[in-house]
Amino acid sequence: MNSEYILEMNHITKTFSGVTVLHDVTFQVRRGIVMGLMGENGAGKSTLMKILQGVYTPTEGNIMFDGQQLEVSNINQALLKGISMIHQEMSPIPDMTVAENIYIGREPKTKLGFVDEKKLKEMTSELLEDLELNFSADTKMRDLTIANMQMVEIAKAISFNSKLIIMDEPTSAITEREVANLFRIIRRLKENGTTIIYISHKMDEILEITDEITVLRDGYKTGHDLSKNLTQDELIQMMVGRSLDSMFPKTFAPIGEVILKVENLTFKKYFHNISFEVHRGEIVGFAGLVGAGRSEVLETLYGLRHAESGRVYIKGTEVYIKNPQDAINHGIGLLTEDRKASGCFLPLGVKENIIMPTVKQFKKTIFVDDKRIEEEAEKQKKNLGIKATSLEQHIVYLSGGNQQKALVARWLVNNPDVLIVDEPTRGIDVNAKAEIHKKLCELANQGKAIIMVSSEMPEVIGMSDRIYIMHEGEMTGELTRNEFSQELIVKMASLSKAQLNEGR
Structure with missing residues (x-):
């Protein structure tokens, strides 16, 4: 064992039912560094990390951790050895408090064996304060935003005082300020000797925070180098095996009539006096910090909540949703925005997920036409390049990118005039991102009106024809494409309309 390395996964091969998903992968991590682990969804990253955590047993190979042969058969055993993980797919217990979620199963006890509620709250409050989080230990998880739920997951992993922390897409649902805070925490952990494996699809982040990067593709290790030696183009080449001409294959469709117009939409808890319009052929971006009210406005348009006032017009006619x-x-x-919680029907197959909202279209007398359903689902599977063993495969077993493609397919079947896409490429790989961006441009060219919420600045700038910016529930501005500027958008997203007017 070379003491330079805290982790050596040597010649790891993993086979499921005769299909090899990892091919002789050697993954070594030096002590006290941040190691980036990159690859498309399905490249083998999750399988490799599940082997490290004891969820899977390698078909071939061995693991050395902190100078000892690592033999664990479940996550709890890995935790006891000093290995913890922040998962991209969160699993909070909604009716329990932040403190209970962080320390579940390891709560401090009184002499009589009961949970020491005072001590539990003190421990959690100290942890939250250290991480500069502005919610309390006794807040119920259901009352937190998705971003703050993610920060609780990060706090939980840190609370184990592990020697090695695996962070799987830790910034997929948090704000830029929280990302900066997380990076501060990572640097401090590194200074204290903790090793981090950082998994992300965000090129700029991974190049900023990591010391070294390892890349997997189709179960093979395709590259490793110091982060300072690598560029985004080189990483993409290693990940997909070819150069992508552009992450944002933007095409410009003919702009037609106003198809959706919103006037003074208000729901005081989330937003007020929101007015905007979208034309046929447009991709209109909604930018702003997480919590600005963008998703709430668009969910109101979709009927998931009811506005207190305001008007909505479709093709010039007022409608009530x-x-x-x-x-x-x-x-x-x-x-x-959350494909697991409110998008996919996880217990069902790919076909059912594509067809479910439009099943009435396939009725033949009182029964559905199974043949037509099969043909339409297969058509969309091919159209979007959804990688699944069959239409019957449960969608829960698909990669994040393929789940997202199935949800896009759902709306292609439905054929709406206005398609709202909320964080359409969150947590998916660069290739799947490019494919979804291409599909959105195709829909705009067909005369659809696209509204896109994105917290990724390059995405909203790269894909939009116009951008509306929101700050704390109000619309602070509108930019046309020739006015796009990352600095201006950040400014408009960070200040109120009154503050912006004062600064002029």
């Missing part, structure tokens, strides 16, 4: 079915009937579709 009380529920999602009303929205669908008026030609509005919504691709939600």
Whole structure:
């Protein structure tokens, strides 16, 4: 054992039912560094990390951790050895507090064996304060935003005082300020000797925070180098085996009539006096910090909540949307930001997930036409390049990118006039991102109106024809493409309209 390395995964091969998903991978991590682990969804990153955590046993190979042969058969055993993980897919217990979620199963006890509530709250409050989080230990998880739920997951992993922390897409649902805070925490952990494996699809982040990067593709290790020696183009080449001409294959469709117009939409808890319009052929971006109210505005348009005032017009006619079915009937579709919680029907197959909202279209007398459903689902599977063993494969077993493609396919079947896409490429690989961007441009060229919420600045700038910017529930500005500027968007997203007017 070379003491330079805290982790050596040597010649790891993993086979499932005769299919090899990892091919002789050697993954070595030096002590006290941040190691980036990159690759498309399905490249083998998750399988490799599950082997490290004891979820899977390698078919071939061995693991050395902190100078000892590592033999663990479950996550708890890995935790006891000093290995913890922040998962991209969160699993909070909604009716329990932040403190209970962080320390579940290891709560401090009184002499009588009961949970020491005072001590539990003190420990959690100290941890939250150290991480500069502005919610309390006794807040119920259901009352937190997705971003703050993610920060609780990060706090939980740190609370184990592990020697090695695996961070799987830790910034997929947090704000730029929280990303900066997380990077501060990572640097401090590194100074204290903790080793980090950092998994992300965000090129700029991974080049900024990591010391070294290892890349997997189709179960093979395709590259490793010091981060300072690598560029985004080189990483993409290693990840997909070819150069992508552009992450954002933007095409410019003919701009047609106003198809959706919103006037003074208000729901005081989330947003007020929101007015905007979208034309046929446009991709209109909504920018702003997480919590600005963008998703809430668009979920209201889709009937998931009811506005207190304001008007909505479709093709010049005022409409009243009380529920999602009303929205669908008026030609509005919504691709939600959380595909696991509110997008995919996880227990069902790919076919059912594609067809579910439009099953009425396939009725033949009182029964559905199974043949037509099969043909349409297969058509969309091919159209979007959804990688699944069959249409019957449960969607839960697909990669994040393929789950997202299935949700896009759902709305292609429905054929809405207005498609709202909320964080359409969150947590998916660069190739899947480019494919979804291309599909959105194709829809715009077909005369659809696309509204896109994105917290990734390059995405909203690269894909939009116009951008509306929100700050704390108000619309602070609108930019046309020739006005796009990352600095200006950040400024408009960070200040109120009054503050912006004062600065002029």
